[in-house]
Amino acid sequence: NGLENSLAVVRPALYDAFAQRVVLDVLAHERPDYVQVGLTGLDILRNAWVQLAATGDDPLRARWTAVVEGYYRFLDRALGRIARAAGDDALVVIASCPGISAGRERLGLLVLHGPAINRGRAAAKDVMVVHLPENLAPTLLFALGLPTSEEQDGRLDPSWFSAGAL
Numbered sequence: 001n002g003l004e005n006s007l008a009v010v011r012p013a014l015y016d017a018f019a020q021r022v023v024l025d026v027l028a029h030e031r032p033d034y035v036q037v038g039l040t041g042l043d044i045l046r047n048a049w050v051q052l053a054a055t056g057d058d059p060l061r062a063r064w065t066a067v068v069e070g071y072y073r074f075l076d077r078a079l080g081r082i083a084r085a086a087g088d089d090a091l092v093v094i095a096s097c098p099g100i101s102a103g104r105e106r107l108g109l110l111v112l113h114g115p116a117i118n119r120g121r122a123a124a125k126d127v128m129v130v131h132l133p134e135n136l137a138p139t140l141l142f143a144l145g146l147p148t149s150e151e152q153d154g155r156l157d158p159s160w161f162s163a164g165a166l
Contacts, residue, residue: 012041116165
C-alpha cells in the first residue's frame with residue numbers, strides 16, 4: 001500500500017540524515033582521532049527494490065528504481081558534507097559491502113581521502129574498487145598506519161598511496 005511504501009523510504013532516510021547530523025555536530029565541535037558513522041539506508045532500500053523486482057510489477061519497480069537512484073544522490077551529498085567537515089588533513093574512509101551481483105564478480109567500493117592518498121592514481125581520484133573483504137583490511141590498516149600481516153588473504157596495492165606514505 002502507499003503508506004507502507006512511503007514509510008519504507010522515509011525511515012531509512014531519517015536514520016541516515018540523523019547519523020549524518022550527529023557526525024557533523026561532532027566534527028564542528030572537536031577533532032576526534034576516530035569517528036565512524038554507518039549510513040545503512042541504501043542497503044534497506046536496495047533490499048526492498050530486489051524484492052519488488054521479483055514481483056513483476058514493472059511500474060512499481062520503475063518508481064523504486066528512481067527512489068534508489070535518488071538515494072545515491074542523497075548519500076553523495078551527505079558524504080561530501082562529512083568529508084568537508086573532517087578537513088583536508090583527515091583520513092576519510094568510505095567503504096561499502098559488495099553490492100547486488102548479476103553474475104559478475106562482487107566488488108565493493110572503498111573511497112579514501114586524505115594527505116597520504118595518491119590523488120593521481122585513478123580517474124575518479126580518491127576512488128578504489130576493491131574485492132571485499134580480503135583487500136579491505138590490509139588497505140585500511142595501512143591507511144591508518146597500522147601493521148598488516150603476510151597471513152592476510154588480501155593484499156595492499158601501494159600505488160593508491162603517495163610516495164611519502166610508503
